[in-house]
Amino acid sequence: MSTLRLGVNIDHVATIRNARGGVHPDPVKAATIAAAAGADGITAHLREDRRHISDDDIARLAAEIDLPLNLEMAATEEMLDIALRHAPHAVCIVPERREEQTTEGGLDVVGNQPNLRTFVERLSARGCRVSLFIEPDPEQIEASAVIGAAVVELHTGRYALTEGMSRDEELERLVAGAALAAKRGLEVHAGHGLRFDNVAPIAAIAEVAELNIGHFLVGEAVFIGLDAAIREMRRLMNEARAGA
Numbered sequence: 001m002s003t004l005r006l007g008v009n010i011d012h013v014a015t016i017r018n019a020r021g022g023v024h025p026d027p028v029k030a031a032t033i034a035a036a037a038g039a040d041g042i043t044a045h046l047r048e049d050r051r052h053i054s055d056d057d058i059a060r061l062a063a064e065i066d067l068p069l070n071l072e073m074a075a076t077e078e079m080l081d082i083a084l085r086h087a088p089h090a091v092c093i094v095p096e097r098r099e100e101q102t103t104e105g106g107l108d109v110v111g112n113q114p115n116l117r118t119f120v121e122r123l124s125a126r127g128c129r130v131s132l133f134i135e136p137d138p139e140q141i142e143a144s145a146v147i148g149a150a151v152v153e154l155h156t157g158r159y160a161l162t163e164g165m166s167r168d169e170e171l172e173r174l175v176a177g178a179a180l181a182a183k184r185g186l187e188v189h190a191g192h193g194l195r196f197d198n199v200a201p202i203a204a205i206a207e208v209a210e211l212n213i214g215h216f217l218v219g220e221a222v223f224i225g226l227d228a229a230i231r232e233m234r235r236l237m238n239e240a241r242a243g244a
């Protein structure tokens with residue numbers, strides 16, 4: 001059975017903290033709990049507007065946690081400087097619009113190859129594993145491979161937000177995209193909007209090596225605790241992968 005890692009995104013622990021402008025709950029403590037609960041990595045999105053994760057959070061996560069840190073960032077010079085300074089295990093380049101409520105889609109790699117190639121080269125030279133957050137679109141997958149990304153993270157948001165036939169169609173896109181990406185030598189990740197009730201079909205895709213899940217886990221933690229939420233997600237992922 002192929003490996004399936006769980007990256008826990010702790011952005012929205014910081015959302016709760018920032019609601020009162022204090023220090024509680026601490027995203028670094030959440031990362032420590034996630035490690036003990038069986039997470040394979042921590043993902044944190046340092047947004048341009050710092051609406052949740054802060055520069056200090058990234059500095060402390062990079063310095064203090066034992067798990068690999070996956071820094072999500074927009075393709076800007078500011079974020080590149082921060083990533084090169086901390087040299088996290090991994091960097092995932094994501095699209096970002098200040099007015100968006102959350103990530104709305106994948107990167108346009110096809111339309112931004114020269115700029116993104118530079119980001120991939122400079123971050124890879126610093127020792128960071130670079131992933132590109134994209135739609136499961138053949139042209140975007142091909143462009144990601146051409147500019148030298150090691151990993152693509154397939155956006156599961158449309159899959160998560162649709163029902164019925166539309167969800168089945170989105171799942172087919174993700175299955176085909178994962179197969180094409182793996183064939184092009186890319187490591188395949190997936191994420192956005194995954195929950196207990198929809199993770200299994202994504203976890204069952206054999207080419208997927210890592211799922212990054214955050215908002216739902218933090219929300220579920222309000223009811224059952226972060227440790228229990230992560231352990232249940234891990235159980236559902238293992239069950240789906242074993243049955244694939």
Ligand SMILES: CC(=O)[C@@H](O)[C@H](O)COP(=O)(O)O
Pocket residue numbers: 009011012045047072094101102103133191192193212
């Ligand atoms: C790229 C992605 O889907 C998420 O990892 C991203 O962090 C979503 O943004 P928010 O966490 O700000 O909702």
Ligand SMILES: NCC(=O)COP(=O)(O)O
Pocket residue numbers: 009043153190191192193194212213214215216
């Ligand atoms: N890249 C996806 C991620 O890190 C978490 O997305 P979500 O589970 O918070 O929607």
